[in-house]
Amino acid sequence: MQASAQQAKRSGQGGLRRNGMLHLFLLPSVVLLIVYSYIPMAGIVIAFQDYKTYKGIGGSEWVGLEHFRTMFMDERIVQIIENTLVIALSKMAAGWVAPLIFALLLNEVRILLLKRTVQTLVYLPHFLSWVILGGILTDMLSEHGIVNAAMRALGLPSVFFLGSGGWFRFTLVVSDIWKEFGFGTIIYLAALAGVNPALYEAAEIDGASRLRQTLHVTLPSIIKVGVVIGTLSLGNVLNAGFDQVFNMINPIVAGKGEIIDTYVYKVGLLQGAFSFATAVGLFKSVVSLVLIALTYRLAYKYANYRIF
Amino acid sequence: MYYKSPGYRAFAFANTGLLLAISIACVLPLVHVVAVSLSSSAAATGNLVSLWPIGFTLDNYAKTFGSSQFLQALWISVLRTTLGTLLSMALCVLAAYPMSKADEKFKGRSLYSWFFVATILFNGGLIPAYIVVVKTGINNTLLALILPGAVAVFNVVLMMNFFRGIPAELEEASQIDGASHLRTLINVYLPISMPSIATLSLFSMVGHWNSWFDGLIYMEAAKQPLATMVQALVANLDLTRINLNPEDIKNLSQRGLRSTQIFLGALPILVVYPFLQKYFVKGMTLGAVKE
Numbered sequence: 001m002q003a004s005a006q007q008a009k010r011s012g013q014g015g016l017r018r019n020g021m022l023h024l025f026l027l028p029s030v031v032l033l034i035v036y037s038y039i040p041m042a043g044i045v046i047a048f049q050d051y052k053t054y055k056g057i058g059g060s061e062w063v064g065l066e067h068f069r070t071m072f073m074d075e076r077i078v079q080i081i082e083n084t085l086v087i088a089l090s091k092m093a094a095g096w097v098a099p100l101i102f103a104l105l106l107n108e109v110r111i112l113l114l115k116r117t118v119q120t121l122v123y124l125p126h127f128l129s130w131v132i133l134g135g136i137l138t139d140m141l142s143e144h145g146i147v148n149a150a151m152r153a154l155g156l157p158s159v160f161f162l163g164s165g166g167w168f169r170f171t172l173v174v175s176d177i178w179k180e181f182g183f184g185t186i187i188y189l190a191a192l193a194g195v196n197p198a199l200y201e202a203a204e205i206d207g208a209s210r211l212r213q214t215l216h217v218t219l220p221s222i223i224k225v226g227v228v229i230g231t232l233s234l235g236n237v238l239n240a241g242f243d244q245v246f247n248m249i250n251p252i253v254a255g256k257g258e259i260i261d262t263y264v265y266k267v268g269l270l271q272g273a274f275s276f277a278t279a280v281g282l283f284k285s286v287v288s289l290v291l292i293a294l295t296y297r298l299a300y301k302y303a304n305y306r307i308f
Numbered sequence: 309m310y311y312k313s314p315g316y317r318a319f320a321f322a323n324t325g326l327l328l329a330i331s332i333a334c335v336l337p338l339v340h341v342v343a344v345s346l347s348s349s350a351a352a353t354g355n356l357v358s359l360w361p362i363g364f365t366l367d368n369y370a371k372t373f374g375s376s377q378f379l380q381a382l383w384i385s386v387l388r389t390t391l392g393t394l395l396s397m398a399l400c401v402l403a404a405y406p407m408s409k410a411d412e413k414f415k416g417r418s419l420y421s422w423f424f425v426a427t428i429l430f431n432g433g434l435i436p437a438y439i440v441v442v443k444t445g446i447n448n449t450l451l452a453l454i455l456p457g458a459v460a461v462f463n464v465v466l467m468m469n470f471f472r473g474i475p476a477e478l479e480e481a482s483q484i485d486g487a488s489h490l491r492t493l494i495n496v497y498l499p500i501s502m503p504s505i506a507t508l509s510l511f512s513m514v515g516h517w518n519s520w521f522d523g524l525i526y527m528e529a530a531k532q533p534l535a536t537m538v539q540a541l542v543a544n545l546d547l548t549r550i551n552l553n554p555e556d557i558k559n560l561s562q563r564g565l566r567s568t569q570i571f572l573g574a575l576p577i578l579v580v581y582p583f584l585q586k587y588f589v590k591g592m593t594l595g596a597v598k599e
Contacts, residue, residue, distance in 0.1 A: 118327050
């Protein structure tokens with residue numbers, strides 16, 4: 001006991017020996033990140049090569065920007081980038097508005113049990129994977145599925161939700177909102193819980209209706225959170241949702257539904273064009289990096305948000 | 309009071325109706341899939357089932373659990389979820405402890421934080437990641453499903469923030485008693501962090517259970533986890549994967565079997581969901597507010 005106390009004294013607070021252990025704690029994480037994050041980052045050099053598995057990175061031929069040139073000359077890829085942008089932007093816009101409105105509506109519920117029940121039900125889809133939900137939705141939205149059956153029962157015409165490009169995009173956006181809006185309200189509800197009740201009392205005394213209270217008290221108190229969330233989501237401009245698209249797409253709608261990520265998988269891993277697929281992926285990573293760096297910077301500057 | 313006015317009452321009534329309708333819409337698809345899985349083959353194939361089983365039968369479940377491929381995939385999912393979560397949490401706690409120290413007390417901290425953040429900002433993309441996994445020789449082993457994602461940087465951040473909330477006096481007291489950092493972490497930090505560790509573990513488990521793409525690209529068919537197997541089933545309607553003889557396939561509706569497997573894939577999530585819900589609100593907002 002005494003010996004170890006002396007030892008602690010000798011090495012002192014923040015002394016080399018004690019800090020050595022802190023570095024040791026970080027070592028396994030650092031090693032894993034180097035191998036499975038940093039080496040793949042360096043691996044992007046194959047986007048500038050004609051990479052052959054048997055030759056390796058050292059032996060493969062350098063081709064410069066050829067893959068990028070091919071990529072932007074290819075009309076199909078331009079179409080895929082457009083698909084990605086349209087789907088991702090629609091999701092971002094709708095995905096920003098829906099939780100905000102839902103949180104405001106939920107905030108008006110005065111019966112606690114009802115509020116809890118609603119929360120329990122709407123958070124659930126977030127935790128299910130797109131494999132599960134894609135499987136269920138393709139079944140439900142098919143020609144003979146339950147959704148079309150219900151629409152026919154109401155005298156509406158059937159819709160091929162997954163059979164035409166336009167409807168497919170629409171379905172992607174709506175089902176994505178359906179899955180995530182509930183979870184998105186959590187952060188707003190937390191902000192709403194922190195609103196000072198005295199503000200409502202003052203507004204009430206001034207004769208403000210509930211609508212005006214919502215517009216002038218509730219909304220301003222959560223809009224800052226909303227702006228941060230919206231800003232941070234901008235980094236997703238090229239993230240149209242691989243899991244979802246992969247599990248819901250079919251050849252009929254590939255023209256308007258194929259996105260960068262599914263294309264990279266198809267060309268790279270299924271067709272073996274490693275270098276070209278890496279180039280397409282790199283384009284996406286670089287655009288995302290710029291946007292993420294920019295949005296984190298904005299969020300930090302204006303809302304003092306930071307990760308570490 | 310505003311909520312006594314007739315206008316607001318009408319709104320509150322309509323609002324309640326709307327919210328309930330939306331909530332029900334969030335779970336109806338699951339109810340539907342369960343109903344189909346419990347229905348007779350004829351009813352399922354004929355699209356007669358809506359929200360209640362027609363011609364109730366457990367045939368689909370009996371067949372699914374009788375398939376050795378299904379049980380194998382289930383076992384792999386259980387293994388990857390357990391081992392993956394254990395490893396991920398151990399790494400998370402070990403990394404969060406030094407990162408929770410002040411910059412002055414732990415020289416090099418800011419360098420590490422850049423090292424971690426960079427992995428969120430940028431990644432090499434699918435192909436280089438795939439090549440590294442193959443070159444390190446871990447494809448077709450359980451490690452391929454565990455190692456590449458083992459360091460969950462966001463969890464490290466959440467854990468770090470929690471550690472920062474622990475009173476400095478506790479650490480000082482243990483240091484005066486001569487405890488090393490390791491002992492301080494194990495005997496002081498861990499016991500008071502159990503609720504946070506439980507929360508993050510649950511999240512990690514859900515992530516592992518749901519994860520399917522790594523199984524698809526890194527594992528040969530016989531070694532894929534359940535999520536990947538269900539994905540193949542959904543994508544290709546490939547019923548031969550679950551080792552049924554042609555006779556059985558004829559007698560069972562594809563739709564019923566598929567629904568059964570989809571539901572079984574979701575079941576563990578539904579089971580842990582009540583526990584999850586207790587914690588995730590805290591987890592979500594934990595990282596949002598910093599002093």
